[in-house]
Amino acid sequence: MTSSNGPVLLDFWVSPFGQRVRITMAEKGIENEYKEEDLFNKSELLLKSNPLHKKVPVLFHDGKIICELRLAFWADFSSKTYECGTRLWKLKGEKHEAAKTEMIQMLKLFEAELGDKKYFGGDTFGFVDVAFVPFTS
Numbered sequence: 001m002t003s004s005n006g007p008v009l010l011d012f013w014v015s016p017f018g019q020r021v022r023i024t025m026a027e028k029g030i031e032n033e034y035k036e037e038d039l040f041n042k043s044e045l046l047l048k049s050n051p052l053h054k055k056v057p058v059l060f061h062d063g064k065i066i067c068e069l070r071l072a073f074w075a076d077f078s079s080k081t082y083e084c085g086t087r088l089w090k091l092k093g094e095k096h097e098a099a100k101t102e103m104i105q106m107l108k109l110f111e112a113e114l115g116d117k118k119y120f121g122g123d124t125f126g127f128v129d130v131a132f133v134p135f136t137s
């Protein structure tokens with residue numbers, strides 16, 4: 001997604017969330033390329049790398065995309081499938097149909113996030129897999 005070898009931070013200068021990342025990187029002495037995002041005209045890079053929230057900061061490193069405290073976010077999102085699934089089996093008619101549409105959208109987001117990877121974190125079974133797998137039943 002980016003051509004740089006080192007970490008690349010996609011951010012907006014005044015973002016407090018971005019500043020956390022910048023302060024941490026500075027404290028740890030990690031050099032990175034900085035890309036300023038225009039939040040009023042969001043880039044393809046932002047839309048593709050954080051498709052659900054479309055927010056900065058996004059950190060790219062070693063082919064990985066890190067945003068929204070990503071693993072915690074996906075673990076939390078997996079719990080939301082339960083709430084939606086509950087509506088699926090409890091409700092009828094239009095509300096059932098709405099829950100069905102929502103569930104399909106959620107699963108598509110999971111599918112896009114998993115991509116060709118074996119597990120959510122890459123090659124090893126991890127936190128998000130443990131969080132999500134029980135809900136597939």
Ligand SMILES: N[C@@H](CCC(=O)N[C@@H](CS)C(=O)NCC(=O)O)C(=O)O
Nearest residue numbers: 015016017039054055056057068069
């Ligand atoms: N939970 C996110 C929050 C990030 C966030 O809210 N970023 C704001 C900038 S400070 C943003 O990108 N807003 C764009 C929008 O709301 O469209 C994180 O921890 O990174």
